[in-house]
Every structure is written in C-alpha cells, then in structure tokens.
Amino acid sequence: MNRLLIFGLGYTGAAIAEQARAAGFAIFATSRSGAPGCIPFDAADAEIGAATHILCTVAPDESGDPALHRYRIAAPSLKWIGYLSSTVVYGNRDGGWVDEDTPPAPTQARGQRRVEAENAWAALPCAVDIFRLAGIYGPGRSAFDDLRTGRARRTIKPGHCFGRIHRDDIADAVVTAMLQDRPSGRRILNLTDDEPSESAAVVTEAAALLGVEPPPPIAFADALPAMSPMARSFWAENRKVACAKTKAALGITWRYPTYREGLRAILVQERADRPV
Numbered sequence: 157m158n159r160l161l162i163f164g165l166g167y168t169g170a171a172i173a174e175q176a177r178a179a180g181f182a183i184f185a186t187s188r189s190g191a192p193g194c195i196p197f198d199a200a201d202a203e204i205g206a207a208t209h210i211l212c213t214v215a216p217d218e219s220g221d222p223a224l225h226r227y228r229i230a231a232p233s234l235k236w237i238g239y240l241s242s243t244v245v246y247g248n249r250d251g252g253w254v255d256e257d258t259p260p261a262p263t264q265a266r267g268q269r270r271v272e273a274e275n276a277w278a279a280l281p282c283a284v285d286i287f288r289l290a291g292i293y294g295p296g297r298s299a300f301d302d303l304r305t306g307r308a309r310r311t312i313k314p315g316h317c318f319g320r321i322h323r324d325d326i327a328d329a330v331v332t333a334m335l336q337d338r339p340s341g342r343r344i345l346n347l348t349d350d351e352p353s354e355s356a357a358v359v360t361e362a363a364a365l366l367g368v369e370p371p372p373p374i375a376f377a378d379a380l381p382a383m384s385p386m387a388r389s390f391w392a393e394n395r396k397v398a399c400a401k402t403k404a405a406l407g408i409t410w411r412y413p414t415y416r417e418g419l420r421a422i423l424v425q426e427r428a429d430r431p432v
Contacts, residue, residue: 157180157181157182158180158181158182158208158209158334159181159182159184159203159206159207159208159209159233160173160176160181160182160183160184160207160208160209160210160211160334161184161185161186161200161203161204161207161209161210161211162183162184162185162186162210162211162212162213163185163186163197163200163210163211163212163213163214163222163223164185164186164187164212164213164214165185165186165187165191165194165213166213167292167294167296167297167323168213168240168289168292168323168326168327169185169211169213171294171323171324171326171327172211172213172326172327172330172331173185174327175327175328175330175331176330176331176334179331179334179335181209181334184200184203184207186200186203197222197226198226200227201227204227204229204230204231205230205231205232206231206233207231207233207234208231208233208234208235208236209234209235209236209237209238209334210229210231210234210236210237210238211237211238211239211240211330211334212237212238212239212240212277213240215266215269215270216269216270216272216273217269218269220269220272220273220276221272221273221276221277224273224276224277229280234282235282235283236282236283236284236285236333236334236338237277237280237282237283237284237285238284238285238287238330238333238334239273239274239277239278239284239285239286239287240287240289240326240330241270241273241274241286241287241288241289242266242267242270242288242289243288243289243290243319243346243348243395243397244262244264244266244267244270244393245260245261245262245267245270245271245274245288246258246260246261246262246267246288246395246397247260247261247262247263247264247267247393247395248263248392248393248394248395249393249394249395249396250394251315251316251317251394251395251396252395252396253395253396253397253398254395254396254397254398255346255397255398255399255400255401256344256345256346256398256399256401256402257344257401260274263392263393264389264392264393266389274286274342278341278342281340282340283338283339283340283341283343284340284341284342284343285330285333285342285343285345286342286343286344286345287326287329287330287333287345287347288344288345288346288347288348288397289321289326289347289348290318290319290320290321290346290347290348290349290397291318291319291320291321291390292320292321292323292326293320293321293322293323293415293418293422294322294323294324294418294422295323295422295425295426297323298362298418298419298422299358299359299361299362299363299419300362300365300366300419300422300423300426302359302362303359303362303363303366303368303370303371304366308359308362308363308370308371309359309371309374309379310355310356310359310360310370310371310372310373310374311355311356311373311374311375311376311379311391312354312356312373312374312375312376313354313355313375313376313391314354315354315394316354316355316376316391316394317352317353317354317394317396318352318353318354318355318390319348319349319352319396319397320348320349320353320358320415320418321347321348321349321410322349322410322411322412322418322421324411324412325347325349325410325411325412326347328408328410328411329345329347329402329406329408332406332407332408333345333406336406343405345402345405345406346397346398346399346401346402347399347402348397348398348399349399349410349412349413349414349415349418350399350410350413350414351413351414351415352396352397353414353415356373357415358415358419359371361415361416361419362419365419365420365423366423376391
C-alpha cells in the first residue's frame with residue numbers, strides 16, 4: 157500500500173489527505189499542536205522510514221525547512237516527495253507574466269527562504285514536485301468570511317493583480333502528481349487559477365453573491381498605513397503567474413478556473429451545510 161506522510165496537517169494538508177485516502181493511500185501526518193490522530197512533529201522517524209510518499213506543507217523559518225532541519229529523510233520505499241512552496245519565489249515582475257520555466261528571483265526574505273527550502277527538498281534522490289501556490293482560499297477562508305466579520309477591504313490599486321487557488325484544486329493537483337510514475341528529479345508546478353485579478357474585484361463579487369453592499373473603495377495609498385507587515389509584503393509585488401504547463405503535465409483542468417466559480421461553490425457548500 158502507498159503510505160503518505162504529511163508534515164503539517166493544516167487547512168490545505170487536510171484536504172490533500174482526504175483526497176489521497178480516497179485514492180487508496182494510507183495517511184500519516186504530523187502536528188505541532190497535538191491535533192487528534194496526528195503524530196507529534198518530533199516523533200515521526202518510524203513513519204518516515206515506512207513512507208512511499210512524503211508531502212511537506214510547512215513554511216520555512218530562519219533556520220530553514222523545519223522537517224529537513226529535524227530529520228534525515230531516508231526511506232527504502234520512498235518514491236515521491238512534494239513540497240508546497242509559494243509564488244513569492246518569482247518576486248516582483250511589475251505586472252509581467254511568469255511561468256514554470258521562469259527562474260526564481262525573490263525580492264523578499266520569505267521568498268528567499270522558500271527557494272532555499274525548494275532546493276533542499278529537490279536534492280533528495282527521488283521524484284520531487286515543487287508546488288508553487290498562489291493565494292489559498294476555500295470554505296472558511298474566503299472573501300465571504302471577511303465580509304461577514306467586517307474585515308473586508310476594497311483596496312484600489314489599478315493594474316495590481318493577485319493569483320489565487322481553491323483548496324480543492326490544490327488537493328486535485330497534488331494527488332494527481334503523486335499517482336504519476338515519474339523518474340527522479342525536480343519538477344516545478346504552478347498552482348494558480350486562470351485569471352489573476354485585482355483584490356477589489358473579488359470582494360465586489362463576494363458581496364454581490366451575499367446580497368450585501370461591498371465596503372467603500374479605498375485607495376491603496378490610504379490603506380497602506382493600517383496594513384500588517386504581511387499584507388504589505390503581498391502588495392509590494394505584482395506579477396501574473398501562468399499555469400498552462402502544470403495543467404498539461406498533470407492532465408487536469410481546474411474545478412474553479414477563476415474566483416467566480418470558486419466563490420459560488422463555497423456559497424453552495426455553506427448553504428448545504430447550514431442547519432435547517
């Protein structure tokens with residue numbers, strides 16, 4: 157049986173685990189928070205030794221990738237490694253396009269740490285898929301939640317586009333990649349939807365679907381002073397990320413090719429899950 161070890165069973169890791177289990181994988185996962193059914197992060201040696209597939213969803217810190225810092229990844233049956241990275245590795249492109257063959261050029265420290273972690277995982281002797289993720293959204297983590305809690309902002313910065321990817325499309329791509337028979341070596345896969353869009357457009361669409369007024373527009377220069385350091389880092393870079401080569405390599409299309417389809421699906425699911 158294929159045995160998948162996931163370092164970090166968070167929001168995205170849990171969705172991947174569910175789809176991988178449906179595909180016949182035995183699932184093992186680590187957690188630093190003591191999540192039910194998970195292995196403590198510092199006690200995964202036996203699971204590493206028995207794994208046929210390993211997926212790391214954990215972001216690097218100043219010391220590097222936490223899993224590689226803690227463990228020597230060596231397993232006699234290991235066929236595949238996946239690493240969830242970020243499109244931040246491409247840096248600022250002043251609104252220009254990048255694709256899977258574009259060399260990384262990080263302009264922030266967190267982007268440089270991602271590149272270093274990618275290289276460290278890719279040095280291991282098996283098939284290694286590096287998934288560069290755009291902004292993740294899905295049930296419980298979307299513009300709907302921001303609107304309902306009053307956190308939504310309709311920030312206007314013309315020409316500044318963000319890529320995003322629904323959690324279920326991430327899971328589809330990762331499980332599809334795991335099931336492919338591929339030789340050793342690194343492969344770059346961009347997980348981003350087909351329409352990079354301005355943030356304000358997503359908020360406006362979500363408000364329309366909820367039947368509420370969107371928040372008033374605010375110019376980027378006026379919004380900047382109140383932004384968190386993380387928010388500022390997102391707005392500091394502007395690029396459009398292409399994914400046609402990824403979809404061709406995996407033989408897939410996105411369930412939610414733009415934020416419009418994704419938001420509608422989230423709302424349908426929320427209403428189906430709501431008690432009568």
